[in-house]
Amino acid sequence: MKISAIGEFALIERIRSILPRPHDTLLGIGDDCAALRPTAGTDLLLTTDLLVEGVDFTPQTITPFRLGRKAMGVNLSDIAAMGGMPRTALVTLAISPDEEIEFVDELYRGLREEGARFAVEVIGGDLSASSTLMIGVTLVGEVEAGRAVRRSGAKPGERIWITGRLGASAAGLTALRAGCRLRDDQIETPFEVSGSLREAIRQAIERHLCPIPRIREGRALAQAGVASAMIDLSDGLASDLVHLCRESGVSATIREDQIPIDQAASAIARRFGQEPLTLALQGGEDFELLFTSSWDPADVAAMFSDAVTVTAVGEIQEAGLGCRLERQDGTAIALTGGYNHFRRTERSAISTQPTATGVARRATSY
Numbered sequence: 001m002k003i004s005a006i007g008e009f010a011l012i013e014r015i016r017s018i019l020p021r022p023h024d025t026l027l028g029i030g031d032d033c034a035a036l037r038p039t040a041g042t043d044l045l046l047t048t049d050l051l052v053e054g055v056d057f058t059p060q061t062i063t064p065f066r067l068g069r070k071a072m073g074v075n076l077s078d079i080a081a082m083g084g085m086p087r088t089a090l091v092t093l094a095i096s097p098d099e100e101i102e103f104v105d106e107l108y109r110g111l112r113e114e115g116a117r118f119a120v121e122v123i124g125g126d127l128s129a130s131s132t133l134m135i136g137v138t139l140v141g142e143v144e145a146g147r148a149v150r151r152s153g154a155k156p157g158e159r160i161w162i163t164g165r166l167g168a169s170a171a172g173l174t175a176l177r178a179g180c181r182l183r184d185d186q187i188e189t190p191f192e193v194s195g196s197l198r199e200a201i202r203q204a205i206e207r208h209l210c211p212i213p214r215i216r217e218g219r220a221l222a223q224a225g226v227a228s229a230m231i232d233l234s235d236g237l238a239s240d241l242v243h244l245c246r247e248s249g250v251s252a253t254i255r256e257d258q259i260p261i262d263q264a265a266s267a268i269a270r271r272f273g274q275e276p277l278t279l280a281l282q283g284g285e286d287f288e289l290l291f292t293s294s295w296d297p298a299d300v301a302a303m304f305s306d307a308v309t310v311t312a313v314g315e316i317q318e319a320g321l322g323c324r325l326e327r328q329d330g331t332a333i334a335l336t337g338g339y340n341h342f343r344r345t346e347r348s349a350i351s352t353q354p355t356a357t358g359v360a361r362r363a364t365s366y
């Protein structure tokens with residue numbers, strides 16, 4: 001059945017029945033506003049991210065359930081980047097009246113499931129009709145008063161750290177663009193692949209479609225006072241490092257041989273004639289955390305389990321040097337800004353490689 005057959009108010013009731021009753025709000029769906037009581041001694045964190053069909057996703061490559069998970073996940077990642085705890089969400093949806101009702105059901109099930117992983121419930125939102133599908137999630141989080149980790153706190157001499165490994169999301173997008181599809185956890189490819197490459201493609205597409213927000217890691221870093229500055233890697237290491245340095249008024253050098261590149265990303269890059277380093281630097285949407293710290297490296301490493309690695313990739317320097325990548329051959333290249341929604345040219349995060357292929361496109365949170 002199409003949405004137009006039941007109309008807006010019945011659709012709202014249907015969405016309400018999919019979502020659980022909020023456990024910690026004064027008021028959820030049904031009144032003019034939702035109401036929430038802030039936890040004493042905390043600052044509120046507010047973030048929003050809009051996913052637009054044809055710009056941020058293509059419906060052919062992502063199921064509505066995964067789209068719901070991703071829409072929630074990218075916002076959770078921004079709360080993680082402040083060292084915060086997510087609390088509750090509002091969801092705005094613009095969708096065609098000709099869309100099937102089941103699409104909306106699945107979308108909200110995805111939003112619910114990803115939120116539930118971090119005790120976040122959808123407590124309100126808005127609906128409108130549009131020929132272009134758009135999903136906007138607004139997330140409210142909390143952090144101990146005065147303890148939000150900003151982008152602006154990095155100081156010369158501090159090490160630059162990254163959680164996890166990079167490049168898998170961009171490699172997954174490369175595979176999707178090559179016609180690979182993930183259906184019911186099985187990979188379909190339009191060409192022959194070995195068993196190991198098939199598994200790499202499955203992992204990379206999964207990572208692209210369902211990011212893993214580093215909430216626990218961000219919380220631990222903030223509560224221990226380890227991170228002086230932090231950002232989540234949504235646009236790509238090259239670009240997001242530039243953002244952090246600009247806000248902190250510092251320069252940075254990172255080293256090629258220290259950048260943790262995901263194994264699946266490396267395998268896919270080789271198959272499609274790409275440089276793994278390019279996926280790691282420019283790919284975007286890895287949603288790992290980049291932070292700076294003056295702490296002893298052993299003490300930082302001791303905070304992380306084997307499940308989520310942490311790697312020192314370089315150092316913060318005095319202002320005026322810019323952001324640089326030292327290559328293994330001893331040369332250095334300048335890192336500049338990355339993908340920009342409102343510029344027509346493709347991203348050119350590495351100035352010596354103006355044309356990147358298979359790059360992820362990301363909305364910028366600002």
Ligand SMILES: [Mg+2]
Nearest residue numbers: 078081232365
């Ligand atoms: Mg962010």
